Amino acid sequence: MGLEEFRDDMTTCCRCSACKFVPLETLKGYDHVNICPSISRFDYRAFSGGGRLGIGVALLDKQLDYSSPKLREIIYNCQMCGACDVSCKYAMDMEVLEPMNAIRSEMVKHGNAPPALDKMITSLKNGGPMLLEGNAGQGEWASKLGVKDYTKQSVQVIYHAGCRTRHDKTRWAVAQQTVKLMQKANIDVGIAMDEPCCGGRAYQMGYQTEAADKARSNMESINKLGAKTLVTGCAECYFAFKVLYDKFGVKGDFEVLHTSEFFNRLVQQGKLKPTKKVNLTVTYHDPCHLGRQGEPYIHWKGQRVPGQLIIFDPPKEFRRGTKGVYEPPRELLQSIPGLKLVEMDRHKEFAWCCGSGGGVIETNPEYALWTATERINEAASTKAEAVVTGCPGCESLFETAIRKNNKNLKVYDIVEILAMATL
Amino acid sequence: MTLNKEQYTAFEDIVGPEYISSDPAILFSYSWRSGLYAPPQDFSPLFEAIILPHTNEEIQAIVKLSNKFKLQFKASSTGWGPYNDATAPGCVKLDLRRMNRIIEINVKNMYAVVEPGVIGTQLQAECMKLGLNCNQNGAGTNCSASPIVGHCGFGHLSQSGSYGERNQLALEWITPEGELVCFGSLGSTGAWFCGDGPGPSLRGAVRGNVVPMGGLGVFTKAATKLYHWPGPTSVELEGVSPSYVPTSIDNHFLIRIYSFPDMEMMDQAQRKIGEAEIAYELMGFNKGMAASNIATSNEEMLKLHAEFSNLLTDFCLMVIIGGYSARDFEYKTKVLNQIAIDTQGKSLTKISDDPEVAAGCMWRWLRPTASIREVFRATGCFAGEVGGTDVFRLMADYIVETAKVKQKMINDKLIFDDGAPPFTQSIEHGHYGHGELLIRYIPNPSNWAGMMDFMAKANEIAIKQHFGVPGHVFSDMQHDIYGPHVMNYHKWLRKIKKSFDPNGASEGSHHITVKE
Ligand SMILES: Cc1cc2nc3c(=O)[nH]c(=O)nc-3n(C[C@H](O)[C@H](O)[C@@H](O)COP(=O)(O)OP(=O)(O)OC[C@H]3O[C@@H](n4cnc5c(N)ncnc54)[C@H](O)[C@@H]3O)c2cc1C
Ligand code: SF4
Ligand code: SF4
Numbered sequence: 001m002g003l004e005e006f007r008d009d010m011t012t013c014c015r016c017s018a019c020k021f022v023p024l025e026t027l028k029g030y031d032h033v034n035i036c037p038s039i040s041r042f043d044y045r046a047f048s049g050g051g052r053l054g055i056g057v058a059l060l061d062k063q064l065d066y067s068s069p070k071l072r073e074i075i076y077n078c079q080m081c082g083a084c085d086v087s088c089k090y091a092m093d094m095e096v097l098e099p100m101n102a103i104r105s106e107m108v109k110h111g112n113a114p115p116a117l118d119k120m121i122t123s124l125k126n127g128g129p130m131l132l133e134g135n136a137g138q139g140e141w142a143s144k145l146g147v148k149d150y151t152k153q154s155v156q157v158i159y160h161a162g163c164r165t166r167h168d169k170t171r172w173a174v175a176q177q178t179v180k181l182m183q184k185a186n187i188d189v190g191i192a193m194d195e196p197c198c199g200g201r202a203y204q205m206g207y208q209t210e211a212a213d214k215a216r217s218n219m220e221s222i223n224k225l226g227a228k229t230l231v232t233g234c235a236e237c238y239f240a241f242k243v244l245y246d247k248f249g250v251k252g253d254f255e256v257l258h259t260s261e262f263f264n265r266l267v268q269q270g271k272l273k274p275t276k277k278v279n280l281t282v283t284y285h286d287p288c289h290l291g292r293q294g295e296p297y298i299h300w301k302g303q304r305v306p307g308q309l310i311i312f313d314p315p316k317e318f319r320r321g322t323k324g325v326y327e328p329p330r331e332l333l334q335s336i337p338g339l340k341l342v343e344m345d346r347h348k349e350f351a352w353c354c355g356s357g358g359g360v361i362e363t364n365p366e367y368a369l370w371t372a373t374e375r376i377n378e379a380a381s382t383k384a385e386a387v388v389t390g391c392p393g394c395e396s397l398f399e400t401a402i403r404k405n406n407k408n409l410k411v412y413d414i415v416e417i418l419a420m421a422t423l
Numbered sequence: 424m425t426l427n428k429e430q431y432t433a434f435e436d437i438v439g440p441e442y443i444s445s446d447p448a449i450l451f452s453y454s455w456r457s458g459l460y461a462p463p464q465d466f467s468p469l470f471e472a473i474i475l476p477h478t479n480e481e482i483q484a485i486v487k488l489s490n491k492f493k494l495q496f497k498a499s500s501t502g503w504g505p506y507n508d509a510t511a512p513g514c515v516k517l518d519l520r521r522m523n524r525i526i527e528i529n530v531k532n533m534y535a536v537v538e539p540g541v542i543g544t545q546l547q548a549e550c551m552k553l554g555l556n557c558n559q560n561g562a563g564t565n566c567s568a569s570p571i572v573g574h575c576g577f578g579h580l581s582q583s584g585s586y587g588e589r590n591q592l593a594l595e596w597i598t599p600e601g602e603l604v605c606f607g608s609l610g611s612t613g614a615w616f617c618g619d620g621p622g623p624s625l626r627g628a629v630r631g632n633v634v635p636m637g638g639l640g641v642f643t644k645a646a647t648k649l650y651h652w653p654g655p656t657s658v659e660l661e662g663v664s665p666s667y668v669p670t671s672i673d674n675h676f677l678i679r680i681y682s683f684p685d686m687e688m689m690d691q692a693q694r695k696i697g698e699a700e701i702a703y704e705l706m707g708f709n710k711g712m713a714a715s716n717i718a719t720s721n722e723e724m725l726k727l728h729a730e731f732s733n734l735l736t737d738f739c740l741m742v743i744i745g746g747y748s749a750r751d752f753e754y755k756t757k758v759l760n761q762i763a764i765d766t767q768g769k770s771l772t773k774i775s776d777d778p779e780v781a782a783g784c785m786w787r788w789l790r791p792t793a794s795i796r797e798v799f800r801a802t803g804c805f806a807g808e809v810g811g812t813d814v815f816r817l818m819a820d821y822i823v824e825t826a827k828v829k830q831k832m833i834n835d836k837l838i839f840d841d842g843a844p845p846f847t848q849s850i851e852h853g854h855y856g857h858g859e860l861l862i863r864y865i866p867n868p869s870n871w872a873g874m875m876d877f878m879a880k881a882n883e884i885a886i887k888q889h890f891g892v893p894g895h896v897f898s899d900m901q902h903d904i905y906g907p908h909v910m911n912y913h914k915w916l917r918k919i920k921k922s923f924d925p926n927g928a929s930e931g932s933h934h935i936t937v938k939e
Contacts, residue, residue: 024790057455
């Protein structure tokens with residue numbers, strides 16, 4: 001059914017503009033009212049969540065045609081960050097991000113996705129990473145760690161580093177510290193020298209079939225291993241294993257945890273003890289796919305009850321971003337001696353996106369950087385010395401934005417902070 | 424028609440290529456129909472181009488070009504209601520979202536100056552930092568903060584924060600022919616404190632009953648009155664969307680929903696509360712509104728609605744009291760309790776006994792953010808804006824009468840069945856009020872035909888029973904219905920339109936046009 005499946009959602013849009021703003025109860029001043037990077041940068045209504053739904057209806061009504069270059073520009077200049085979805089669902093019972101995903105899928109089917117993305121998908125299909133550049137070797141990062149290879153030996157915990165970490169030498173330290181921390185806590189951890197890409201980003205880019213194929217093949221091999229937990233430090237991989245694979249009906253028989261959740265548990269259980277002082281004031285950036293989009297998938301199959309009220313049979317529980325991973329990273333940071341955590345205006349479910357998602361970093365790096373710069377300025381306004389987050393995508397773009405804007409901020413992965421206090 | 428190359432290039436030269444588009448993908452996103460009075464058609468007529476100006480000079484140039492090219496233009500701020508739309512080919516849209524600065528908050532003289540792209544939330548949040556507050560459109564704080572842009576500007580805060588017509592001070596206006604006019608004190612002294620002089624005052628002429636809905640040029644800056652705010656400089660929240668609980672509204676606030684045995688008692692309570700000047704907010708709030716505002720989904724709303732149906736009559740008031748000191752709060756609370764006893768008002772325990780629900784409601788109605796839940800979540804479409812604005816009781820009676828017609832639509836299964844309770848809001852602690860109905864429907868041809876029939880009957884009731892001119896009266900057709908009963912005001916309105924807009928360039932189909 002594709003996009004048609006979402007006609008009712010799209011035609012429920014009342015044009016209220018809430019999707020352009022943070023949930024309005026939360027605003028504390030003039031600044032930081034905006035939540036959608038896309039309309040904030042490009043200004044035309046088409047670039048907002050609501051505008052995209054209007055376009056979706058026009059596509060279904062055949063008033064617009066999938067081949068339009070402008071359509072491609074609109075549809076792909078969006079990080080698929082899901083902030084519009086949260087702000088809309090503060091009030092409404094309708095899907096916003098799902099139809100936007102469906103529009104992208106149609107764009108792919110009609111051959112009008114940006115060529116840069118096609119290149120990455122080809123790499124994915126060939127068993128490679130979803131990256132335009134950077135190929136620093138597979139398991140090289142772990143060569144000196146003495147860590148098991150889960151494809152060869154059984155392990156309790158799989159550590160999935162993710163393409164953006166494995167293929168970027170500047171991110172290796174985070175992966176290495178992750179393993180060292182696990183080793184310190186006597187976790188039976190393994191990695192794969194030949195780690196497969198999760199394929200999650202393909203979904204956001206509109207390549208749903210490719211993402212689903214990857215999910216199936218990954219789960220076929222991972223399920224066989226009998227591990228109890230899969231831990232990842234990449235928000236996009238987390239979303240793929242935890243949410244997307246579940247949506248595709250290939251949920252594994254193991255728990256999926258982000259490094260911040262996993263290590264927070266270990267600290268709470270006393271298995272890791274951050275004792276060294278880290279005298280830093282930091283602010284935490286919620287990655288979109290760990291925060292609002294990281295909430296568990298809710299399976300529902302049913303239909304709208306005919307009549308003058310939008311209700312469903314069986315009742316439909318909407319994913320509103322309420323149950324994302326917000327507290328574990330904050331709890332973990334608060335357990336670090338000497339460290340002070342300050343919040344940005346836009347945080348948790350209404351965090352401003354780092355800018356890299358949805359293929360934007362590959363298709364429009366200038367816009368990605370603009371989005372990151374906005375976030376860096378927001379972080380700087382808290383007087384924090386560093387931004388801490390939990391996704392290599394956010395981290396590398398923030399670093400570029402800081403460098404280009406001559407800011408003094410530092411960027412840390414949450415694991416690096418824990419390592420400073422613990423290793 | 425589409426813009427020819429010469430026309431497009433001329434507009435493009437004004438704003439630059441980034442800020443004009445006539446690409447169908449852009450145009451369709453603007454013509455997706457509003458949920459307010461949504462017709463069965465998905466799209467309104469396409470604009471010829473969308474233009475995003477940034478300065479007065481750009482707007483003046485666009486307006487002059489539109490006149491020259493015999494095109495029409497229509498400005499919008501947040502662009503919510505259907506009155507933002509084109510009604511026929513030949514119209515360009517001026518989307519003013521880039522004009523979004525708060526120019527000034529004048530604490531001493533208690534006013535703020537805003538551009539149309541500033542939304543109510545932003546201005547309120549800045550004012551609160553300074554111990555001040557501004558009125559908010561009842562539609563929600565997602566609307567423009569400008570007092571002349573949206574609609575009348577009645578809302579939750581109108582008891583203490585009045586409404587657009589009275590809040591509007593000096594104004595900067597670009598006429599339909601492109602002239603820049605400064606109203607009131609701005610015209611003579613360059614200051615924003617007064618809407619009526621020294622200097623030219625055209626407030627009544629350009630504002631009319633309900634603002635000109637894009638039909639009389641472009642308002643680029645406006646000063647709005649500010650009011651005292653008895654609460655904290657910012658409100659801290661706990662929880663995650665959609666359920667926030669404020670933790671820092673201090674204990675000088677109290678919220679109640681009272682249910683009265685009949686209209687007479689509710690009317691008395693409204694007057695007594697007004698006379699005592701104790702309420703920060705006072706608003707008719709029926710069971711449908713309460714259930715929709717509190718619930719975070721339609722499923723939950725249905726449950727709450729059933730619960731409230733046993734507890735609330737059709738005659739309810741929502742009251743918020745804010746004390747400027749402990750003694751002030753104590754005094755106001757005592758007075759309120761006494762009035763409730765005297766008028767047999769029964770407090771809804773869901774609110775009075777549950778501090779979390781109370782705090783949540785209080786903040787959602789001090790910063791009105793749940794109107795979208797209230798009017799749009801049920802069906803995506805709303806058409807209850809039939810109310811008038813006059814003496815509270817007169818308006819309450821009008822709404823009771825129109826509610827009977829609404830009940831017929833419910834019986835015919837044309838709209839969502841919420842029991843058709845009316846509501847009337849109180850304004851400025853006085854006898855003034857504004858009544859409305861909550862009508863929610865799925866837009867298909869038969870429901871829409873029912874809606875049109877309802878509107879015709881609401882008009883007939885207003886005219887035959889002398890309830891005055893309601894707020895929903897815009898367009899030639901409506902003014903021509905009402906005008907002959909109200910001193911032929913429509914002829915004067917048309918003359919105003921013609922004097923300022925001889926070419927009919929400012930798209931006036933939701934205001935009035937220059938037709939004879
Ligand atoms: C659910 C709902 C509830 C509502 N409840 C209330 C209520 O309680 N009280 C009330 O007063 N109104 C109410 N309204 C009406 C509401 O005020 C308008 O629908 C809303 O559009 C206002 O938004 P805005 O101020 O951003 O103006 P817009 O929607 O942008 O514009 C409103 C009108 O003004 C014109 N306009 C906008 N900006 C300019 C400008 N700068 N210069 C010239 N013309 C301009 C537009 O062409 C349009 O005709 C309600 C509407 C809805 C949808
Ligand atoms: S998508 Fe949701 S929030 Fe955005 S305009 Fe539509 S209804 Fe409003
Ligand atoms: S997903 Fe993010 S960038 Fe895209 S429209 Fe929604 S809020 Fe904007």
